[in-house]
Amino acid sequence: MKKNFEDMDNTEQFKxxxxxxxxxxLFILIFVGLFNSFFIVQPGERDLVFNIKSxxxxxxxxxxxxxxxxxxxxxxxxxxxxxxxxxxxxxxSSDLQNAVTxxxxxxQIDPTKLSDIYRRMxxxxxxxxxxxxxxxxxxxxxxxxxxxxxx
Numbered sequence: 846m847k848k849n850f851e852d853m854d855n856t857e858q859f860k861x862x863x864x865x866x867x868x869x870x871l872f873i874l875i876f877v878g879l880f881n882s883f884f885i886v887q888p889g890e891r892d893l894v895f896n897i898k899s900x901x902x903x904x905x906x907x908x909x910x911x912x913x914x915x916x917x918x919x920x921x922x923x924x925x926x927x928x929x930x931x932x933x934x935x936x937x938s939s940d941l942q943n944a945v946t947x948x949x950x951x952x953q954i955d956p957t958k959l960s961d962i963y964r965r966m967x968x969x970x971x972x973x974x975x976x977x978x979x980x981x982x983x984x985x986x987x988x989x990x991x992x993x994x995x996x
Contacts (some may be wrong), residue, residue, distance in 0.1 A: 882913040891956045893963055894918050903960045921963065927953045930981045936990035944993045948985050951954040 851863065853894070886892045892906040897919050906920070913920060931949045938944055952961060 847867050858905040863913050878915040882912060883910055884913055884920040885910055886920075886922070889924065890922045891925050893921045893923065893960055895921060898975050901960055902965060905956055923954070923959050923963065925956050925959075930985070932982050932985040934986050936986075936993040938993050939995060944989075946989050946993075948989060948995055950981060950985060952981065 858877050884892065886906050886908050888908055890908070892911070894902045894904065894906065894913055896902060896914075898981060899918070911920075929951050931947065934946050934948055978995075
């Protein structure tokens, strides 16, 4: 004979409520796991995958839909578009005249080297791109200095 919820004693009601709670939590966990199992790589980007156990993978994922292990792996998007860096460089010539030059450099990150670049420099977390401010600016300053001094 089936019992209604009102006909159950407190212990049976508690056990029934506990079963319902665990079923709902299991459903939510499965739903979130399925939702976090895939990632999309946008055009102009490549993604790396970081695994909690094994670390950064050397595999570079191209555009499209890809699978990852939920809660274990996370994807890291990297911009591979051609980027423009402008810098005002100042250098002293051999006759001690200051030369001020505006330099524009177009550069692109090699997609095959993304895991090495990420390991060495990380990823930009601010609006000013790390690659531009920490790598390109010193190269531009040095190049202009060499050209102006003629050495």
